[in-house]
Amino acid sequence: MKGMPRPSSCPCGLPAPYDDCCGRFHRGDAAAPTAELLMRSRFSAFSVGDEAYLLRTWHPADRPARLGLDRRLRWVRLEILETGGGSVVHAEGTVRFRAHYLERGRPGQMEEHSRFVRLDGHWVYAGTL
Incomplete structure (x- = not known):
């Protein structure tokens, strides 16, 4: 989460502080x-720039070596x-979700x-349908 300030409310849209919501998953305190x-x-990891978490939660069969997150995008809202x-x-x-972002101020x-x-008892992202 280099260079990105931690939000007080969770970017994922649930009514909880980031540290108590997705932050605990990002830190590895829970799965x-x-x-x-x-x-x-x-989504919250994209929002706060946590590339390591995104890679950790990606199925190894399709996981890229790195993501190179685009800093021009600011992920602002998630709809499930x-x-x-x-x-x-x-x-x-x-x-199925819709993710809202701003790119150079444009929505x-x-x-x-x-x-x-589930892989070894943990949920992982396995691609799109």
Whole structure:
């Protein structure tokens, strides 16, 4: 999280302070118990510039060596549109979301339907559908 100030409220959209919400996952104090919470924590990692967390939570079969996050993008809001599976009793899950950003002050958004799987008991991002 170099060069990015830690937010007081969590960027993922849940009504909790960053340190108590996604910050605990980023620090390694806990693991996201559901695919949706992993998705939220990954959005927050993009928001605060935590490339290490993003790589740690990416399935090794498709994980890039590095991301090179674009500092011109500021991720500002996440909408969860749909979830499937991904609970504490599932081995796979999906999350369809819309992520809002600002690029050089201009608003934009991207939508994705992501797949998540459990690997060694932890949720990881396994690509898009």
